[in-house]
Amino acid sequence: MNMEPVGTPVPVAEPQGKDVGSSPERIMSEAGNTTDKKPHSSDPLKETPVQDKEEDKPAGLEPPVDWFEPLEEDDNDEVESLAGESEMSVSGAGSEKNHLKVHKFQQPRRKRSSPEEGWDVWPILGDGWKRKEVIRRSGSSIGQKDVYYISPKGDRVRSRVELTSVLEGVDLSTFEYKSGRFIPGGVPPTRVRIRAKRKIPESSSSESSFVERGEGTDTPDSLHRLTPNLGPKTVPSQPTVWLAQSTVVIPTQQYEYPPAEKEIKLPLPSSSRALPLPSINGDISSEENTLVCSRCGISFTGTWYDKQRKRPFCPTCWAASKTKVHPMVRFRKSPGSGGFVPQQPYNEIPDTFEDCLSFQSEVTDSQHLSLKSSDTENFSINVDIDDDDDMSTDDDDDMNWNPEMTSADSLSYELNVRNHQSSMQSNHLDFELNGLPDRVPHTSSDNNNSELDQLSRLDAEKLHADRHGPKCGEEDDDEDDDYYEEEEEEEEDELPIITQIFSMADSQVSSGVDSENQLMKLLQALRSTVMPILWYAILVNGPQLQIIQCSKQSNLTDAIVLIDPGFCYQVTVQKQPLLPTHPLYDKYPAHLTSATEVVNLLLGLEEYVVCQGLPPKDPLLRTGPIILERASTCDFLVKKKVSICSNCRALQGL
């Protein structure tokens, strides 16, 4: 069998084909341990339907599919929980809500996968060997990959040292533990750890004391595990680099998954629990968790640490610092601050509009905006003054994160930020509207498939670009000058209190991380700004800023202002883009480069209502969901006093 993973990004002279297949015999022969070529009879995994999945997977990159299945279930549960929570709260059933919240946060902090899950047969070490990769899904070391092996005898190996101990006599100098392969040229010498015993923590009454655990004794693990006492191996040279950090991993098949090694997740680590938690009123304790990015120097709020060094990075610089970055990070702003704390990844964005809003409700900011109801009929948003749960334990959030992204789980938005930054059309978070309230008029185009919808948007974007000049990302320096002028011409008389004015005036509009950084700054500015009621800004993949009207009671339910890295914007209503000819676009700058401009636009939007479209012609149809029709040229947004756009009205008269 060819063990060479397809698509291995780096040429590695690893065991190939039959050589690989013969490796076990060779190894076991050298080890003098060939008597038991079968999995040990007591092997707890013998019933496991193991499969050799390696031929399609780059070593060290293969998605640990099976291991995350439990989390997927959790994710589903989570969504259901949220939905249930919302439904409960619609009737003001706070108790139920609390109950559900309790339920939610009583989810285990860790999820143990089944011991049988995820093991691959690993004949490269000999018959009966199995290997498993586990990517840490939470904690400060999230994204770190642990590799375990199980010997035919059932010995669990979790380090090279232990493996060496088990395979005593086997030359593992060329064996790369993490990838599980033999590397011609060898691998670096094993590090020798002479680890001092941890001192007894003082006054540790709440936890089992060191004495109780038995100082100087081995843990249960080490009793049954291997206690290697091997010195360092000397190997001739550096190993072949398996995964160039800058290499863009070519996804195999349709499977895309977050790069395991550099996934980021920024919970409040256990050691960081002294970090302030937001208070109910939005104040923050004196030790506000405002950090200075160690790279770019900007201030931000959150816990964006290098996973082991705890070095603070702002979200953007984190992304920039890692070639492979977890593409699914959302941000939650700490109350009273202008920064963000990391949130669950985008792969948790529900795929219904309500759920999306529910998702958004977790992106709680100083407004303590909490969406309590996703009931499809009576969707409402209330100010949640008891939001501590939501803001507190990231451990809970941890459980919501499923780093695996199967194709089936891939929602309709693009997940990989970095790979699609230049693709404007992919920036849209395509809300699924399947669960839209019945009372909300749908257009006939709602029935269109996403491709058509996408085309529709593209057309609109093109028209928009025609109208407003170069498409975003195509701006030249003159465009930047325009931004500046627009900023200066702003009127603030009618605005709510603006606590921070953000301008891209002196910022270059460019692609890539810089663009995302600029969007981030705008997002930050928006979150420091008193927004028109129940408008809420989030940063989504693309990157793209989305300012969403969250309230179903608003005239602008399901309206979204989309701002792309070039600060071009587009207004969508119920997923439908306003035609570029919409008069709204004439009133406001073609680019929204400041929080003030955004707020201005939102205030202007508030003067509109959603076109009511055409009522059903056949009253009998009213027994079912009321589906209103609209003219294909519906304006979607009409002045309040109009209620129906001229195009729909004309259609009605036909």
Place this chain on the structure above:
DNA sequence: GCCAACGTTGGC
């Protein structure tokens, strides 16, 4: 009590 998962240390 086992052990998967995560935290922490310290060699490099």
Place this chain on the structure above:
DNA sequence: GCCAACGTTGGC
């Protein structure tokens, strides 16, 4: 600063 090694926690 990285990350292998292994200590520790907590779910089961």
